[in-house]
Amino acid sequence: MPQISQLAETFSSQIVWLLVFFAITYFIVGRGMVPRVMDTMDRRSKQIADDISAAHAAREQADKEEEAWRARENENRARAQALISEAKAEAAAKSEKKIAAAQKRLDKKLEEADERIAASRNDALEEIETVATDATQDIVARLAGIKVAKPAAKSAVKESLANG
Amino acid sequence: MYQFTIKPLFGTEEWELGSTGVNIAFTNSALWMMITTIVVIAFVQMGTKQQMIPGRWQVAVESLTSFIDNLVQSSIGAQGRKYIPYVFTLFIFILFGNLLGLLPLGVLGVHPFTFTSHFTVTGVLAVISFSIVLLVGFWKHGFKFFTLFVPHGTPIFMAPLIAVVEFISFMVRPFSLALRLFVAMMAGHILLEVLASFVVSGGLAGLGFGAIVSLPSMLLMIVICALELLVAGIQAYVFALLTALYINDAENLH
Numbered sequence: 567m568p569q570i571s572q573l574a575e576t577f578s579s580q581i582v583w584l585l586v587f588f589a590i591t592y593f594i595v596g597r598g599m600v601p602r603v604m605d606t607m608d609r610r611s612k613q614i615a616d617d618i619s620a621a622h623a624a625r626e627q628a629d630k631e632e633e634a635w636r637a638r639e640n641e642n643r644a645r646a647q648a649l650i651s652e653a654k655a656e657a658a659a660k661s662e663k664k665i666a667a668a669q670k671r672l673d674k675k676l677e678e679a680d681e682r683i684a685a686s687r688n689d690a691l692e693e694i695e696t697v698a699t700d701a702t703q704d705i706v707a708r709l710a711g712i713k714v715a716k717p718a719a720k721s722a723v724k725e726s727l728a729n730g
Numbered sequence: 731m732y733q734f735t736i737k738p739l740f741g742t743e744e745w746e747l748g749s750t751g752v753n754i755a756f757t758n759s760a761l762w763m764m765i766t767t768i769v770v771i772a773f774v775q776m777g778t779k780q781q782m783i784p785g786r787w788q789v790a791v792e793s794l795t796s797f798i799d800n801l802v803q804s805s806i807g808a809q810g811r812k813y814i815p816y817v818f819t820l821f822i823f824i825l826f827g828n829l830l831g832l833l834p835l836g837v838l839g840v841h842p843f844t845f846t847s848h849f850t851v852t853g854v855l856a857v858i859s860f861s862i863v864l865l866v867g868f869w870k871h872g873f874k875f876f877t878l879f880v881p882h883g884t885p886i887f888m889a890p891l892i893a894v895v896e897f898i899s900f901m902v903r904p905f906s907l908a909l910r911l912f913v914a915m916m917a918g919h920i921l922l923e924v925l926a927s928f929v930v931s932g933g934l935a936g937l938g939f940g941a942i943v944s945l946p947s948m949l950l951m952i953v954i955c956a957l958e959l960l961v962a963g964i965q966a967y968v969f970a971l972l973t974a975l976y977i978n979d980a981e982n983l984h
Contacts, residue, residue: 568734569848576736578752580850583760587767596815599774603795606780
């Protein structure tokens with residue numbers, strides 16, 4: 567086993583060179599590079615944590631804003647609904663009034679027309695009486711040769727019209 | 731055993747520290763330590779681009795550092811952060827040493843040397859870890875550090891006995907730490923070598939022996955190669971983990 571058989575001649579060289587190269591590795595790698603590597607990792611994990619917390623904050627903010635927007639939206643909707651119903655009521659009232667006015671006008675017109683019709687009928691009736699009186703005088707004069715006075719004829723016509 | 735032999739590459743004669751006779755020849759072992767150092771530096775360097783969106787190399791390095799970070803934080807706690815450079819260096823140095831020693835470069839005529847299969851090397855690493863434990867322990871707690879040997883809730887009449895047992899187990903730590911890594915690496919390499927020799931000698935003994943011996947050995951080698959890659963990682967992890975746990979004893983004292 568060379569480890570034992572060569573021990574006496576080589577142990578000093580082994581120890582010295584191991585110390586030399588281990589020390590070089592320790593100071594360059596362990597002392598020089600490892601802290602930098604770990605520093606980079608720390609900075610990265612810190613940045614990741616920061617980013618995550620920033621994202622959390624942003625999400626919370628967004629949630630809050632959405633909440634506010636929703637509330638505002640609901641309010642607006644309610645207000646719009648109120649406006650619509652108000653306008654509807656107003657319009658309904660207006661049209662009712664209009665309809666009522668139109669109704670009144672129509673009623674008046676109807677009444678007038680009725681009156682006119684009644685008047686025309688009276689006129690027509692009087693005309694008929696006149697015509698009938700004339701005709702009666704004429705017929706009596708022709709058939710009996712008696713001249714009937716106009717008032718007598720008229721009363722007779724009236725009587726028979728009333729009966730007829 | 732040839733693969734564990736240390737061969738001086740240069741500086742065999744005159745590389746002595748003063749007149750002490752301590753030879754520090756630059757050997758193949760030292761060469762592979764150097765290669766490990768260079769590869770580790772090059773690898774970790776790719777993780778230091780400090781990009782917010784990391785590339786694949788940066789992710790690889792970062793996952794290793796965060797792995798060690800978790801290990802240290804879970805075994806030592808928040809004040810363990812200052813030991814991360816040491817534990818990370820320990821982990822990655824052993825890991826790359828193990829993995830580079832497994833490279834099949836023998837095909838190209840270059841023989842990789844696994845310096846973690848030498849207990850001189852693992853022993854030094856274990857002693858460093860153990861020294862850190864002692865230094866931190868006495869620095870932070872002074873002589874109260876000795877209460878480590880008397881766990882909480884020990885009956886007072888049992889305390890001397892328990893203290894002796896605890897002291898022995900404490901002192902065994904560097905040895906177990908060093909021997910575990912050394913034995914695991916060496917056993918794996920020897921196993922692969924033995925199986926490889928089966929493949930070769932079975933093949934040389936003829937077609938029949940080749941089919942019976944070489945083929946199953948080859949298949950087993952492939953499986954064990956995968957196992958060795960796993961062991962390379964696990965042993966590096968165990969070394970780092972135990973170091974962190976021992977430092978925790980010194981840092982938090984129960």
